[in-house]
Every structure is written in C-alpha cells, then in structure tokens.
Amino acid sequence: MKRETIRSPRAGRPGIAWALPAVLFFFLFAAAPMGIVGYLSFTDWDGLSDPSWTGLDNWSRLWNDDGMRNAIWLSLLLTALSWLTQTPVVLLLGVWAAGRQRNRAVLSAIFFLPLLASSVALALLWRTIFDPNLGLAADIADWFDLDNADLLGSSTGAFAAILFVSGWQFAPFHMLIYQGGARQIPQSLYDAASIDGAGTVRQFFHVTLPQLRNTIVTSTVLMVVGALTYFDVVLILTRGGPGDATAIVPYLMYETGFRAFDLGYASAVAAALVIVATGTSLLLVRLTGFNRMRSTREGM
Amino acid sequence: MRSPNLRPRLRVLAVSAACAVAATTLAACGSDGPGGSSDRLEVWVYQDGSTTIQEDFVERFNETSDIQVNLTQIPGENYQDRMRTAMGSPNAPDIFFNWGGGSIADFVEEDMLIDLTDTLADDPEFGDAFIPSILDAGAIDGRHYGVPMRGVQPVILFYNQTLFDEAGVEPPASLDDLFSLVDTFVERDITPAVLAGADPWTELMWLEYLLDRQGGAEIFDRIRNGDSSAWGEPAVLAAAQNAVDLVEAGAFGNNFRSVSYTTDGASTFFAQGEAAMHLMGSWEFANQLSNQPEFAESDLAWATFPAIEGGTGDPAALVGNPTNYWSVNANVEGEKLDAAVEFLKLHASEDYASALIANGDIPTTANAESLLDEAPTPEYARFQYEMVRNAPSFTLSWDQALPADQSTPMIDNIEKLFSGQLSAEQFVEAMLNL
Amino acid sequence: MSTETDLRPELARDTPPAPPVRGRRPFRLPKANYPAGIGAFVWLVIVIVPLYILVASTLQSRQEYLDNGPLSLPDSISFDSYRQVLExxxxxxxxxxxxxxxxxxxxxxxxxxxxxxxxxxxxxxxxxxxxxxxxxxxxxxxxxxxxxxxxxxxxxxxxxxxxxxxxxxxxxxxxxxxxxxxxxxxxxxxxxxxxxxxxxxxxxxxxxxxxxxxxxxxxxxxxxxxxxxxxxxxxxxxxxxxxxxxxxxxxxxxxxxxxxxxxxxxxxxxxxxxxxxxxxxxxxxxxxxxxxxxxxxxx
The missing domain is CATH 1.10.3720.10 (MetI-like)
Known part of the structure; x- marks a missing residue:
C-alpha cells in the first residue's frame, strides 16, 4: 500500500462497499461457523432437538477421553511421519526434476498424475489394491509366502497404509514446490562450488540444501496442515479402523458427529482440531518467518 | 499462457458471462431441491439387491395415485448415518426405510414419526396381514411406527456342502463341533469361516449368537431397555471369550480384518470355495444366487447356529433383522398422509408378498406359508420360514436396536475385540463404561 | 494501453514452476545425478503400478478380474465396464x-x-x-x-x-x-x-x-x-x-x-x-x- 500514499488521482478508487459481498459471504459460511462451533461445544445436541447448554461437560470429557488422546497422538504421529518420509523423497525428486536430464519432462508428467484425481477416487483405487483376497496385496503375499495379506487389518499396517497413500497422493505436489525452488538457485553458485572441487553430493549439501531453506519451510507447513486435516482417504480406506488404529482427529470428529450424532461433543473435538491445527501452523510460521515470505511467494 | 496477447475485452465478456451463468444456476438450483415440492412423497430406501421390488411397486402406485412417490435409493454402508443426518433437516424424507427399534428411537422421542398403531388396528386387512411378532419387533413402547416392507432376515450359518463332504464332516451342532471343524479346515488350508471384518457388523453377528446361546435373549433385552449393567453378566464375558478363542484358533483365517462385505469381498471368497462357512443374514442366499448362481445351486447349504454346552440360551432362538420397515415423517399431513398410508397398505398385499418370494425373500405377511412353493428355492424358503416360526425369540441386531450414540462405540469395541486390541475382560469393561 | 509489455514479468512471477525468470539461466546439475535418478526410477514404479492396475482392471470382465487378479493383462479388451458406468x-x-x-x-x-x-x-x-x-x-x-x-x-x-x-x-x-x-x-x-x-x-x-x-x-x-x-x-x-x-x-x-x-x-x-x-x-x-x-x- 506504500505506493498509493504518494499521489492520488481523483477517480478510480472503489468504495468499501466493493468488499462487502465477499466479506459477508465469507463471514456467513466460514467465520461465523467457527463461533458456532465454539458455542455448540458447550452444549448437548443430537441434531434433532435443540442444543441444551451443558457448560464445560464436553470439554472435561474431552480432556479425559482416551479416544481423543489416541486421535491426537495418531494425528501428530501421522504428521511427523509424513514429514519424515516424504521430505527426503520429494526433495530428491524435486531437485532431480529441476535438472535437464533426458526423459525428465515425461517422467515429471507421469509423477504428476496422482494429483489429478480426487482423494475419493484414489482411496477407492487403493482399497481395491489392498484387498487381501482379490487385490495386489494377495499377490504380494503369495510371492513372498507371507502368512497373510491383511495389511488394513493390522493396526500398524492400516496406519502405514494411510501414511503411504497420503504420501503417494501429495508427493507430486511437494515435488513441484521443490522443483520450482531448485530452479531459482543461481547457476553461479554451482559453478563456484565446482571450481572448489565439490562433487555432486557436496554440492547438494552445501549449495542446494541451504538455498532451498525457504522452500523446505513452505513445503513443511503445507504438509503439516495437510496431515492434520486428512480425512477422505481415512473414511474410505479404513474407517478409522481396525478398532481405532487410524481414527485421527478429523475422522473422530466425523464419527462422533455424523455416526453417533453426539454433535455437541463432536463440536468440542472440532474446536480442538482448530486449536491444534492453527496452533501448529502459527508456531511454524513464527519459528520460520514464513509470514514474511508468503506475501512475495518467495521460495515457491 | 503462451500468447500474452489475449484480448482484454474478450476476457471481460467471459467474466460477465460467467457471472450471469452463476446467477442463473444459483437461482435454478435453489428451487430444484427434492423435498421442496409439496405434491410428491419422498421415499428413501437402502439400495441393495431387493430394491427392484420397491422400484416396481412405486411405479404401480404412481399409476393410480394423484400424489406421486419419488423413490431415492441410497447405497453403501452409511445409509443409517445419512438418513439420520437428513432427518435433522427440513428436507427430510416423507417415508423412509429403517430397522425399527433403536434406528428410529430418537425420532420417536422427538415426535418426528407418525404413530401408525391406530391405522393398523382400524383396517384389519392392513393390520392383520402381518405376522404379529414381526410387527411388534419394530414397535417402540408398544406403539407401531413402522410397517414391514422386506422379508425376514434371520442370521443363518451358510456352509459349502462340497467342502464339508470332501472333509467328511457335518455342520456343527455344538460349539465344540465348531472348534473341531475349525481345526479340520485349517489343516486342509481352507478358511473355516469367512468373516468380513472391515464391516464390523458381521463380527457383531457372531457375538450376538454367542451371547444368545450363552445366556439367552434376556440379557440383550435388558441392555436394549436401558440397563447397561447387563453387559457385566458372566455370559457376556463368556461369549466375548468364545469370540476371541475362535479368532485365535484361526476360525476366520488371517485376513478377515480387511475383508469387506459391502463390496462382496466375503461372499466372493466364500463362493470361490476358499472358505467353508459364512455366518450371514438370510439375504446372502439371494445375493449368491444372483452373483454366483453356479455356487448357489450346487454347493451352498445352510444350518442354524450351534448350541453351546452349558449355555442357558435356547438353540432355536434367532438373531438378525426381523425385517425392515417403512416409517412416515410426522410432517406428512392431509392428502399426502392419505396417499402415504395407501402406499404402505400396498405392502400388505399378496402381490407384494409374491414379489418378495420371487426374489428369494420370506415375506412377513401371515399368508407367507401358502406362497413358499413359489420361491425360487422352496427348500431354503421353507427352512427359513420354519426357523422363524419356531424361534422362541428373535433378537434385533444390536447395532439397530441401540440408539446411535451407543451403537457406534459398541461397534468400535467389537472391532477391537476381534482384532485383538481388547481382551474379553477389557471388552466387558469398555461396554460397562459406555 | 500497452498491456503486452508489462505482462511478461507479471506472468513469470506468479507461476511458481514457470519458465525461469529472465536473466537467470535454468539450474543445471554439472553431472548426472545418479542417486536422484535411481530414486526417480523407483518412484516411477510406485506411481505406475497402481495406475496400471487402475486402467488394466477396467478393461476386463468382472469374472476375469476375479480369476486372474489385478496384475494380469486382459485377455481381450472389453469396454463393457465403461458402458455400464456411462449407462x-x-x-x-x-x-x-x-x-x-x-x-x-x-x-x-x-x-x-x-x-x-x-x-x-x-x-x-x-x-x-x-x-x-x-x-x-x-x-x-x-x-x-x-x-x-x-x-x-x-x-x-x-x-x-x-x-x-x-x-x-x-x-x-x-x-x-x-x-x-x-x-x-x-x-x-x-x-x-x-x-x-x-x-x-x-x-x-x-x-x-x-x-x-x-x-x-x-x-x-x-x-x-x-x-x-x-x-x-x-x-x-x-x-x-x-x-x-x-x-x-x-x-x-x-x-x-x-x-x-x-x-x-x-x-x-x-x-x-x-x-x-x-x-x-x-x-x-x-x-x-x-x-x-x-x-x-x-x-
């Protein structure tokens, strides 16, 4: 806004009314609901009758609820493991894709494909593949003579499946971010490193990685927020199961709200989700100064 | 973006056109929603192999009625959840498919359903058409909110006759028999009983029968009537332990936790001769008949669930869904209500019973017995009919009998019991703490 | 209005993986990046196999799929599944x-x-x-x-x-x-x-x-x-x-x-x-x- 304070021609400035429709619309369908969630979290509501005020009941229940603790733990675990497993892969592939190898364009285009499908479509595909009797899982168990192919039936297996599918789905997106970041690195830095006698590996650690610092932050924030709000695939692939092995916070919220119809308590879970999600992203933003970059999209 | 030379004026046009489109579509879909029109009856049904009968009878009804019925079919495992979500909105269906009991208890409590007790009593042709015990199974506090609209659906122990013959064994008469069958088939590298653990209600069927045989139908009756301390009965622990023992003995194979029923994973596996038994609702027969007719005709056999030595339950008792019901939304009134009642009466007719029979179902009307010979497999029809007629009790599936806020965590706990996350003792404790 | 000239940098700035900004040469690794190349190949397999299953399965009949499993090539290509869905x-x-x-x-x-x-x-x-x-x-x-x-x-x-x-x-x-x-x-x-x-x-x-x-x-x-x-x-x-x-x-x-x-x-x-x-x-x-x-x- 700095520029505009210099001189101002008479005509051509829109009034504040121009902002109203969007603000009102956004307020009604996004901002006000946040307030309503807060209110509902203090009520008992089954969706049929009117909500009745129950004070802090839901919140004290939430605090002591093993299911909720489990869900928060799983969400944080999913977030951390997503980051740990995806980042090295997409960093490497993104940097590679930024280069000029033969076939690079074709391969990048193929890598990109999972990003074109909706989560629902992908979850259905993976559900077919993981079917222990009819899917690829059955074949793999046959080849390696495993005694069962029950990947989605074991707690760790189902969790690993969610972790893998989310990675498979979003890796291309993060690859693109790193590809974009790597392309911004000035060639002169590499030339200088070459003159110093640095090999590929040293160049990667001493030039590429430090230069991608902002890109790593961008990708990390997006990964964290994505993992904390992962839902569609969990619903279709595991339904939070077996037991509650994959019942992460958004799924727990859905199940409590739209399966058990305990909408008051589900609102408390939702409010907790907002607190955890915004808290985490604000923390990351503070720690890394991401907000300053955001406005200029530097590093993307 | 190859040519930066795009004509700005064209863009302006495009944007304004888009806005115009938006405005008109928004206006159009606002008035287009189902439930918005007042001269139609919105009828919702769970979509499965029997839905064609509903389509057929809706069409017949619409030929003669001024008020048209619009049938919405909702497939998939979460019909119940979605129906409940819709009932909380002003666009709720006028008539909807349900399982009676807990599946409608919340609606009854909020006076959202029409009490059909008097309507049934006033018209003997309507009220007396149904087998009383089935009609009563869907009642709440002695009042009728539902009219039976599907066949009876007891849970039956299906088995593969060929595999049993090859192994030289008979269907189990007792739990001990069942365990020795498990050993026999495990040795032969055949899954003793296929179980679709990805749909935990199939695991529920085992537990329902085990508890029924261990302690009789009274225990769940108490739970259903709000006495949750009945979960602490020794029979519940014994039944849960039986379930755990079966899992550990390999009764369900190694893969059962991710096999799904709603996608026919279990049924296909069973029909391929990979599993010897399948505990499933009676609809499984019709399902196999349409998907794997060869298997259904030559290998598929059926039996009652075995007794348990030392258990106090009657081995003739049944669990399952007595039937499905139509319930009417209390918003329906005047001429629409008259039409709705007419529509319900259609389901008491002999035509409707015949259609069910032809589909392999056993109607819940009193005249069913006379129609049994018209069934595609009269033998199976008669077995089912006798089974239901002789049963001292017919326990409604627990997940349908209990209100949603109890059945959801119950199902979760059962899933954990079968997947080894909870021991039998921990399961009992978890259920007591609900 | 001379929009053409002003638009170019505008475009490049707002399109993250877009062609490189004028004045900078595209980033080029001095040597072939073998670890990343191998990684890319492995990832290719991981991406391609499910997509192959996706497409190949749709070209078979239901029974063929049940008999042969997801990895099999269809014996004869059939578009019946697509017809069924579209109908x-x-x-x-x-x-x-x-x-x-x-x-x-x-x-x-x-x-x-x-x-x-x-x-x-x-x-x-x-x-x-x-x-x-x-x-x-x-x-x-x-x-x-x-x-x-x-x-x-x-x-x-x-x-x-x-x-x-x-x-x-x-x-x-x-x-x-x-x-x-x-x-x-x-x-x-x-x-x-x-x-x-x-x-x-x-x-x-x-x-x-x-x-x-x-x-x-x-x-x-x-x-x-x-x-x-x-x-x-x-x-x-x-x-x-x-x-x-x-x-x-x-x-x-x-x-x-x-x-x-x-x-x-x-x-x-x-x-x-x-x-x-x-x-x-x-x-x-x-x-x-x-x-x-x-x-x-x-x-």
Missing part, C-alpha cells in the same frame, strides 16, 4: 459436478475480484481488516466447521440441494483466491491507474479495463484453484446432500462401492472416468492447472 447415473453426477464447479468458480471469482480490488485500492482501514479476515480464514480447516455449516444449511432450507455444496465450497476457496489476487493486483503500477484517472474513468471502468485485464494470470490461478476444490470436494457433499438428483461425482464414486460391490472393473472404470475431465484439462492447460493445484495445497 448408469454417472452422466447425471458429472453434470452436477459441472454445475457445482462452474457456479463455485464464478462465485469465487466475482467475490474475490471485487474484494481484492477494494483491498488494494480502497483507502480505508476497513479494507485492511477485510484482508486480515481472509488471512485468518486460511487457517480454518473445513472439517472443523462442518457441523455449524450443516446447521446453517438446514436453517436456510438448502439441505440436499446443489447450493448446499456450492456456497460453503466457495466460501472456503475465497481466502486463497483473495490472497492470490491481492498479490497480483498490488503489482499493477500506479501510473496505469493515473492514466485511467486522466480519462476520468470511474471505479467500475477501472476494474474492467485495467484491473481485470492486468490480473488475468492471478484470475486464472484462482479460478483453477476454486474449480479444482469444487471438483474434488467430498466432505460437503457427503454431509449436505443425499439424493440421486444432487449427487456429485465424488459422492457418486463413494456410493458406487455399495452399488457395484465386487464388480471391481466397473468401480474402477468410474474412477477412471472421474479423472478424465481433469486429465484433459491438464493436457490443454498444464501451467494454469499446476498453479491452481499449488493453491489447493496452500489451503
């Missing part, structure tokens, strides 16, 4: 999704362009407050507010209508779109506004003759972003619609599981058909699509 409700679901996508995009663009214009040009603290509102809105996950949205939609009697999907989906696309557009519009130079002002142009004319033409890169990014979120949205349709008349593709796919059951070729054919429109768009407008997707991730 069913698929076209209706597709139409619903198209309506939802078009309306959402139009709504988002209309609102985002006007509000961004005001945020950039209105000299009022309120317009900055509006910008902050949208920035905060970026942090709201849509799952967290689904319960109140259900409440609002039922209060408005919109439950089970396409509007029930369009309105909240559009609302949740607004923050990112506003962010993109404000970024783009801030780069329009003051001189251009002044020359418009000399002509005596009012704000509406400025919007249509200067701001919109100069922001079209941002508009197309925001448009693609909101179109994609509408196209792929699942939670809002799942909770807010029920009947066949209002079913969109994603919910339709989910319901096909119950409908086609073990007919995996048909189920996967529906999955393939749901991807085809986006894939086609990808072939024709790769850059815009990628930008839009980056926006989706930014959500």
């Amino acid at each position: 069913g409700d698929f076209p209706r679901y597709l139409l619903n999704t198209l309506i939802v996508t078009a309306s959402c995009t139009a709504l988002v663009l209309t609102l985002a362009v006007t509000v961004s214009y005001s945020i950039v040009r209105t000299r009022s603290r309120l317009s900055q407050r509006a910008f902050q509102l949208f920035l905060l809105g970026l942090a709201i996950p849509s799952q967290a507010v689904i319960i109140p949205i259900y409440l609002i939609i039922t209060e408005l009697s919109l439950y089970d209508t396409l509007l029930a999907i369009i309105l909240p989906t559009a609302a949740f696309s607004l923050p990112v779109s506003v962010l993109i557009l404000v970024g783009t519009m801030r780069d329009i130079s003051e001189e251009l506004y002044e020359s418009m002002a000399l002509d005596g142009a009012r704000s509406v004319r400025v919007l249509f003759q200067l701001v919109i033409p100069m922001s079209r890169a941002g508009i197309s990014t925001a448009g693609v972003f909101s179109a994609l979120s509408a196209w792929n949205g699942f939670l809002f349709p799942l909770i807010l619609t029920q009947s066949r008349e209002t079913r969109v593709l994603t919910l339709g796919l989910y319901d096909f599981v119950g409908e086609f059951r073990v007919d995996i070729p048909a189920l996967l054919a529906a999955v393939v058909l749901s991807i085809v429109p986006i894939f086609t768009a990808y072939l024709f407008a790769r850059r815009q699509l990628i930008n839009g997707l980056m926006g989706v991730g930014g959500k």
